[in-house]
Amino acid sequence: MSLKKAYENYFRIGTSISRKNLENPNALEELQKHYNSITCENTMKPMFFLDEEANVANPGKYNTNPALRFEIAKPFLNVARDNGIAMRGHTLVWHNQTGDWFFKENYSKEEDAPLASREVMLARMENYIKGVLEFVQTEYPGVIYAWDVVNEAVEETHTDGWRDSLWLKTIGKDFVVQAFRFARKYADKDVKLFYNDYNAFWPEKMKYIIQNILEPLCKEGIVDGMGMQTHLVRDESNLEDYEKAVETYGAMGLEIHATEIDIHVTDPGEEGMQVLADMYRRIFEIYTNACKSGKAKVTAVVFWGMKDDESWLTNFRKERSYPLLFGDNWEEKDAYHAVMEVAGK
Numbered sequence: 157m158s159l160k161k162a163y164e165n166y167f168r169i170g171t172s173i174s175r176k177n178l179e180n181p182n183a184l185e186e187l188q189k190h191y192n193s194i195t196c197e198n199t200m201k202p203m204f205f206l207d208e209e210a211n212v213a214n215p216g217k218y219n220t221n222p223a224l225r226f227e228i229a230k231p232f233l234n235v236a237r238d239n240g241i242a243m244r245g246h247t248l249v250w251h252n253q254t255g256d257w258f259f260k261e262n263y264s265k266e267e268d269a270p271l272a273s274r275e276v277m278l279a280r281m282e283n284y285i286k287g288v289l290e291f292v293q294t295e296y297p298g299v300i301y302a303w304d305v306v307n308e309a310v311e312e313t314h315t316d317g318w319r320d321s322l323w324l325k326t327i328g329k330d331f332v333v334q335a336f337r338f339a340r341k342y343a344d345k346d347v348k349l350f351y352n353d354y355n356a357f358w359p360e361k362m363k364y365i366i367q368n369i370l371e372p373l374c375k376e377g378i379v380d381g382m383g384m385q386t387h388l389v390r391d392e393s394n395l396e397d398y399e400k401a402v403e404t405y406g407a408m409g410l411e412i413h414a415t416e417i418d419i420h421v422t423d424p425g426e427e428g429m430q431v432l433a434d435m436y437r438r439i440f441e442i443y444t445n446a447c448k449s450g451k452a453k454v455t456a457v458v459f460w461g462m463k464d465d466e467s468w469l470t471n472f473r474k475e476r477s478y479p480l481l482f483g484d485n486w487e488e489k490d491a492y493h494a495v496m497e498v499a500g501k
């Protein structure tokens with residue numbers, strides 16, 4: 157039995173992958189066995205597709221139409237295509253992992269260089285989105301089924317909710333709507349467009365996302381789904397709020413993707429791994445119940461990493477984390493069995 161088989165009547169099961177996974181035959185085998193969706197953990201972020209050297213060297217030529225390069229993504233797209241695994245595109249517009257120079261007049265790398273105008277940034281945004289979508293759709297038709305068009309535009313701690321980013325500073329609050337318009341203009345018809353954010357189940361943040369991001373996009377009919385990243389933390393994440401959020405976004409008629417699941421747990425012993433299994437059981441019940449009751453169309457559930465020792469959390473939190481279904485040696489953890497039980501397997 158495998159995860160994707162167990163959940164074939166519900167939703168796609170996905171994982172993020174990194175370069176390390178591509179070079180490891182075990183990873184490839186696990187990929188083929190368990191998953192029918194993959195997301196590049198890093199490779200499709202703007203800092204990799206933007207050809208910094210070319211743009212900075214020749215700002216006159218590339219001022220509104222940035223030079224792009226795609227070689228780095230090809231091994232991932234090849235794996236997806238060759239194994240019949242669909243891919244989530246992640247991510248077109250983000251404040252992070254996008255060089256500051258991209259937002260500056262003449263692509264300047266001077267720290268105090270002025271920001272480019274709204275008009276120039278709108279053109280850069282449009283041509284970036286166009287270039288990326290045309291590349292994948294021409295060379296890998298049908299491989300990418302959904303895009304995170306905008307990632308993390310809302311910051312719950314910020315007084316007025318909008319994250320203080322260079323996108324916001326240069327274009328203004330409509331940068332989100334503009335990005336989705338461009339994405340809809342250039343994406344193939346059946347490609348689904350998502351807004352993606354972390355802690356999207358925190359009641360205040362959810363309210364803000366709905367009012368400021370999703371409702372305007374829904375009104376124009378240019379968004380298909382809500383990406384709930386789902387980086388959860390033991391003893392902190394409130395799964396009742398999480399369930400309500402799945403249903404609330406679902407009630408807006410949006411598809412739901414859980415796009416980046418992991419659960420930060422630092423205790424690899426019996427107790428910690430039991431808590432992990434219980435939390436995984438609960439969130440998978442939330443997904444399957446939403447599908448059964450029709451309260452939300454959950455269509456993809458994606459883990460952020462294939463096994464514990466490769467998770468970003470250990471570096472980010474500076475505490476070794478055991479957040480996934482598979483242990484360091486690919487062993488199936490209690491959490492794996494809990495997830496299989498929810499599917500009746």
Ligand code: GLA
Pocket residue numbers: 197246307354385416468
């Ligand atoms: C965010 C981003 C991901 C990744 C994680 C950390 O959630 O959306 O692409 O960078 O942070 O790994």
